[in-house]
Amino acid sequence: xxxxxxxxxxxxxxxxxxxxxxxxxxxxxxxxxxxxxxxxxxxxxxxxxxxxxxxxxxxxxxxxxxxxxxxxxxxxxxxxxxxxxxxxxxxxxxxxxxxxxxxxxxxxxxxxxxxxxxxxxxxxxxxxxxxxxxxxxxxxxxxxxxxxxxxxxxxxxxxxxxxxxxxxxxxxxxxxxxxxxxxxxxxxxxxxxxxxxxxxxxxxxxxxxxxxxxxxxxxxxxxxxxxxxxxxxxxxxxxxxxxxxxxxxxxxxx
Numbered sequence: 001x002x003x004x005x006x007x008x009x010x011x012x013x014x015x016x017x018x019x020x021x022x023x024x025x026x027x028x029x030x031x032x033x034x035x036x037x038x039x040x041x042x043x044x045x046x047x048x049x050x051x052x053x054x055x056x057x058x059x060x061x062x063x064x065x066x067x068x069x070x071x072x073x074x075x076x077x078x079x080x081x082x083x084x085x086x087x088x089x090x091x092x093x094x095x096x097x098x099x100x101x102x103x104x105x106x107x108x109x110x111x112x113x114x115x116x117x118x119x120x121x122x123x124x125x126x127x128x129x130x131x132x133x134x135x136x137x138x139x140x141x142x143x144x145x146x147x148x149x150x151x152x153x154x155x156x157x158x159x160x161x162x163x164x165x166x167x168x169x170x171x172x173x174x175x176x177x178x179x180x181x182x183x184x185x186x187x188x189x190x191x192x193x194x195x196x197x198x199x200x201x202x203x204x205x206x207x208x209x210x211x212x213x214x215x216x217x218x219x220x221x222x223x224x225x226x227x228x229x230x231x232x233x234x235x236x237x238x239x240x241x242x243x244x245x246x247x248x249x250x251x252x253x254x
Contacts, residue, residue, distance in 0.1 A: 008219075015226040022227065023234020030231045041181050045228060049186050051221030055214045057194025058207065060149045071143060078147050082125040083158055090122025091115070091166045119166045123159055125151050156188050 036043045098111035
């Protein structure tokens, strides 16, 4: 890893601080960014998430899906944990801690926000960082790509129904418009863009060269997204520092 990647935690921390500072110093700018949304999905954040996700989607080779039958065990474990265990266990833990264990310490409206945030996070399997973890552990890059590819395909169809079901079970109103739009914007369209790019480039060498060229945009998109998200909530964090911000359903960025 280069120096920037090695100290990514530091840059993210600085981006959080910068976002809060911008939110306080330039509220008009933050209000303009917040107003650019459709179905509670912020379009500015959408562009930045595209910058993060697109380089990874270019690496998704649909032909790798044919290798599922050759090594089914690892893929089966990943799919079971991501789609049959994690979303439901996260929702259950959220209800347990925020409506039972800490019920006397957290206001009911804040508890609902925390539970909604846990449901959204629990039903969204990590994709881009999987490649980083695989590299750090010297894993099989081809099989990592296979797992990410299959999870991305499953996410297109499973994420919105699972989240809507869990929000309904926990008596939180499910925003179907936001969920469907988010899956389309942040998963389906980047995946389609990546596949079209691969088809246009053709050879593996050209695809690898292109990915190396656009990879820095993914890191910049990550940092800029953190700045904006904390800018949008900067004043809230300062006014209520004892209660960490949890993404509400209405502000789900994908």
